[in-house]
Amino acid sequence: MLTLAIDMDEVLADAAKKLKAWYYRDYGKTFEDEEVKGKDLKEAVIPEHFSLFRKYCNTPGFFRDLEVMPDAQEVLKELNKQYEVYIVSAAVEFPNSLKDKYDWIMENLSFITWRQICFCGSKSIVQTDIMIDDRVRNFKDFKGRKLLYSAHHNIFETNYERVNNWKEIRQLLL
Numbered sequence: 001m002l003t004l005a006i007d008m009d010e011v012l013a014d015a016a017k018k019l020k021a022w023y024y025r026d027y028g029k030t031f032e033d034e035e036v037k038g039k040d041l042k043e044a045v046i047p048e049h050f051s052l053f054r055k056y057c058n059t060p061g062f063f064r065d066l067e068v069m070p071d072a073q074e075v076l077k078e079l080n081k082q083y084e085v086y087i088v089s090a091a092v093e094f095p096n097s098l099k100d101k102y103d104w105i106m107e108n109l110s111f112i113t114w115r116q117i118c119f120c121g122s123k124s125i126v127q128t129d130i131m132i133d134d135r136v137r138n139f140k141d142f143k144g145r146k147l148l149y150s151a152h153h154n155i156f157e158t159n160y161e162r163v164n165n166w167k168e169i170r171q172l173l174l
């Protein structure tokens with residue numbers, strides 16, 4: 001079986017949606033698609049709020065109830081039968097996220113066992129056959145097949161094979 005590493009935030013779980021919702025809750029500002037094209041959210045707010053998104057991410061509970069990306073459960077369940085699947089998240093960046101992320105996987109992806117979960121710092125140690133991720137920095141040292149999952153911040157990247165949603169992942173890998 002081929003090994004497959006799958007990122008969590010912006011691939012399996014919609015973290016950006018909740019970050020935007022919390023920013024709206026605190027500052028009443030919504031984000032238009034245009035203003036976050038090719039950018040991180042922090043680049044679309046005033047400099048004084050630059051570090052705010054990190055604070056949100058390290059708030060206990062933030063990652064616990066994120067929405068699952070459309071079709072992710074169904075397609076991942078199928079992939080799990082044909083590939084050696086690993087959920088790989090650089091979760092250690094936000095220590096308070098670790099338990100939330102684990103509980104989120106157990107609740108939403110109940111067919112995934114603890115042996116298939118890799119919470120790490122740098123993803124440079126990951127050498128599976130395939131990696132699906134929305135951050136091109138995670139592809140830097142990766143030698144396998146790279147699938148860039150589309151997100152507002154990576155929309156102008158042209159150097160990678162791209163998937164726009166889980167239906168496209170199904171078409172490519174199943």
Ligand SMILES: [Mg+2]
Nearest residue numbers: 007009010134
């Ligand atoms: Mg991600």
